[in-house]
Every structure is written in structure tokens, then in C-alpha cells.
Amino acid sequence: MSDKKRERVVILENKEIADQIFDMWIQSESIAKLAKAGQFLDLYCEDGSRLLPRPISICEIDGIKNMLRLVFRIAGKGTEEFSRKKAGMYLDVIGPLGNGFPIKKKSACIIGGGIGIPPMLELAKQLDCEKNIVLGYRDKLFLYEEFQKYGKVYAATEDGSFGTKGNVLDAVLEHGIQADIMYACGPLPMLRALKAYAGEKNIECYVSLEERMACGIGACLGCVCKSTKTDTHTNVRNKRICKEGPVFEAGEVNF
Amino acid sequence: MNLNVDLAGISLKNPVMTASGTFGSGEEFSEFVDLNRLGAVVTKGVALVPWEGNPTPRIAETCGGMLNAVGLQNPGIDLFIKRDIPFLKKFDTKIIVNVCGKTAADYCEVVKRLADQPVDFLEINISCPNVKEGGIAFGQNPKQVEQITKEVKKYAAQPVIMKLSPNVTDITEMARAAEAGGADILSLINTLTGMKIDIHKQTFVLANKTGGLSGPAIHPVAVRMVYETARAVKLPIVGMGGIQTSEDAIEMMLAGATAVAVGTANFHNPFVSEEIIDGIEKYLKEQNILDVKELIGAVNEYN
DSSP states (O other): OOSOEEEEEEEEEEEEEETTEEEEEEEOSSHHHHOOTTOEEEEOOSSTTOOSOEEEEOOEEETTTTEEEEEEEOOSHHHHHHHTOOTTOEEEEEEEESOOOOOOOSOEEEEEEGGGSHHHHHHHHHOOSOEEEEEEESSSOOSHHHHGGGSEEEEEETTSSSSEESOHHHHHHHTTOOOSEEEEESOHHHHHHHHHHHHHHTOEEEEEOOOOOSSSSSSSOOSEEEESSOOTTTSSSEEETTTTOSEEEGGGEEO | OBOOEEETTEEESSSEEEOTTSSTTSTTGGGTSOGGGSSEEEOOOBOSSOBOOOOSOOEEEETTEEEEOOOOOBOOHHHIIIIIHHHHHTSSSEEEEEEOOSSHHHHHHHHHHHTTSSOSEEEEEOOOTTOSSSGGGGTSSHHHHHHHHHHHHHHOSSOEEEEOOSOSSOHHHHHHHHHHTTOSEEEEOOOEEEEOEETTTTEESSTTSEEEEESGGGHHHHHHHHHHHHHHOSSOEEEESSOOSHHHHHHHHHHTOSEEEEOTHHHHOTTHHHHHHHHHHHHHHHHTOSBGGGGTTOOOOOO
16 A cells, blocks of 8 residues: 555644744654655645645654654745644644655765755765765755764855855865765755766766645646656656656756 | 436446546555545546646646646557556546547547547547647637537547536537537536736746636636536536535536536545545435435526
């Protein structure tokens, strides 16, 4: 049967950790036990005028206590509704959705930009190898300290207030970071730059993509990205981000 | 209590089906819904060859609804016959294949290919607002509606459902044209063409600029059109448009629909199609109605 569940989860904690960015822990029945780094949940709104579930990446998994951590930014009315939820309140969710990151034992560079940072935390925790972690921020840091446990952490800020002034690739170059594999999540221009860099240096590269979604489970074909080869399911050069993704080997998709 | 309804002489175990394009070919939703419980599964539109669909973003949420401009992405009839029909055959439900095309010949070719396949009905999509050729181009002119219906009927081995667009001045004109062309059943409504603009980026939210509006926001429009159409033609109607609860489904049947299709609501609640069946059953019990068919067109005049 299904490895996806719909659950009414209890919120254990929800607090703002940076401007408009919220850190929420939820208690699930079985989703946390099934979840992998890089997968996401669909969160439903209570307000019936907002029909579509919001895809939110999983930031941390506690499979033993069956808890999940979601760190999200307010991007509209739906995420604003979630930000107002207090401990003890409920949320309807389905998950885990999508494929997640492949866990390989190679010298890794983990790169997160902006709200693409949260899903990299569980990955950093799970990877058992040499890890360099590069985090890109506009100005204010979040989750930065927590990554320290899992590897050597570098930061870049657009305004230069902390770490390298510029973007994550500027930080990679400044520190001469070497890797056999790169994992990245963040804005499209960042992912494009990293794909090109990884291509030049012949580094294996995985990117996590996002797109406006409707069903979240692969039925509606709303959230596709272009693939370099014909996809076996869609039979065209489109891959479903919610189903075959959100994580893709950079060479298999055009973005 | 009887939940069975008849469409063109074929009995459905209940009047609830899924709306094309919202349910794939059932595989993804089968992780949440017992397909055996549904009156029918209506597949996403399939064309003669694979279609890539429109660029992204294809989806935009609106108040009480959503816009989509998927553009009929589909794997083509060959893979569909090889993979999707055998999947659906594993379940005890009727199979309705939605057919799309760029030309009349395209539609006919797909219909021919389906003639020896174990499908129960064909739904002919002449109402998709998101493609440049075919789709709605066939559905906005009564002469063309009649013509394409006639063409398709020449080759169809299964009963033909013509799916009508609400983006017309008078939907009953199109309904009569489809009836004149030999349609067995009508389904309505497809989505209403809409647009959303991002005021921060000052650009369109959808890459296609326009998309089809669906969801509870359009339900009253759909009820009105089903009511008008039911009074204009003798054909049975599959009513759809914003059905999200059993109350919405019952309303649609009272307006004149023989069966109903649940679409966008599947995105809001993947279990909704089964919940609607349960809700209809509960309503019939409460109302002491022994046969769901008694609801069809049973709305009374206001007095």
C-alpha cells in the first residue's frame, strides 16, 4: 500500500527565527518514520477559500519520536495562516512526498540559498562523509549555528554583513572548496550557476527544484520541469517535480 | 437503497466520477482512494501523439478556486493503451477516456484506436481553453460542435460524451448541436477562462497568461448551466464544476445531472470522491429516498 499518509498532526512548537521565517515542529503518527531528507509535506489551509495544499520541505526528521521540523517563509496567505499556528493546534498534511536526496558516501558540498537552506539540514545530518556546507543569505542568518555540528560551514551574504560578500558560489570559490558531489537547494539563478560550475569541474550535482503545485502527488501535471531526455512516465521531455523530484541530478533537467 | 445510475444503457454503481485532468489515470490517487468505490474514473485527456503541454507556471490559486494552464500534456495513445488502461482494468469501476486532438482527424484516430479497448465511454474534449489548436476551438460554434460529434460518432465503439465549454454565449445552443450530431451524453462544465496578474512583479502569474478557472468559485455557474441544458436536450448530463461536497453533488443532480464529476476538490482533499459518495447515501437515508435517480432534475419551481 501507500507510503504516503494523510494525517492531522499536532504542532509542538512554532516560532519566528528570522524575519518572516518560522520554525515549526510537528508530531506525526507515521510520516516521520517514512520520511527522507529532501522530501516535502503538503500542508492544507483551514480557510476554505484557499484550496491548494502548500508544499513545505522537511528540515529535520526525528524518526524515533516521530517528529518533523518544518522551516518555512511566509510567501502568501497560506503560509501566513501556518505561521499563526500555536503549539497544541492541528494541521492537515499529506506526506512524505517526492523522492529526496540520494545519500552517497563521497566528499560532499551541501549548498543552501535562502529558504532553500532548511532541507539541507537533515541531509547534512544524514550524510556520513566529509562535508563542506555553504549557506547563502540576503542579510540575516538562520539555522547557521545548527549546521556547525555536521561539517565545516561557510556563509555568504548579499550585503556582506557576514561571511563572503556575494552568493554561495562566491563563497565556494573564495574558500577553494573541493567536493566529489554537490547537493543544492535555493533560487533558480543559484542552481543554474552551480550546475554550470559542477559541469565545468566534473562534480556530481543534485538540485532540488520547486514549482507551483496543485495535487502534490503527480496526478495533475501542474509542476513539471523540462528534462533532457524523454521521461518514462510522462513520455515527453517533462518531469513531475512533486513525483520524480523535487531532487534531480542536474544533468537530467533543464531549468 | 439504490445508488445506480444509467448512462446510455450502461449502469454505474453510483453517480460519482472524477473529472478529467484532476485525477491522472487514477494511479496516483489510488494511494488514497479505493477506485472500486467510484462510479467511474475519467482519465486525463489523451491525444494521438504525446503532448508536452504549456510552459510553467501552470497553476495559480484564486479565491475559492484555481487557474490551470497545463495545456493537455499527455503521453499519447500508445503508452496510454499499454499502461493506463490495464491499470484501471484492475478495478471494478467504469473507465471513461477523455480524448483530445488538434484536428477532427486527430480525435477520430484516437477514437478508432480505442474501439477495441476495454473502456466504457469516450469523453470528447472540445472545451479545453488552454491549447491553441483543437480543444475549445471546436466547442464555441454550434456548427462545429455538431460536425465534430458526427465525425467522432462514425468511429466510436463506445457511447460518446461531448464535454462542453461554459465560455459561450448560450451553452444550450452547443448542447443541442451535440445532440443533433448524435452525442449519447453531455458533460459540463469545463473550466472558465480566467487570468491572474502578480502585482509585485507586474506580470501574469501563468506563463500561458490565461488559464481555466475551476473549484467551488464556479459551482453556481455550473449548476445554472446544467439546469438550462437539462431543459434544452433529452440527453443525460454529467454535471461538474466546483463540486466539493455531497451537498454540491446533490444540488447538481437536482438541477438535472444524471451523474457528477469531482475535479479540483481532489487537490483540496484526496479522499473527497469517496466522502461525496458516503454523503449522498446519508442524504438519501435522511430524506427517505430509495433511489438516487429520483434526484435527477427534481428541483421544484419556486412558489
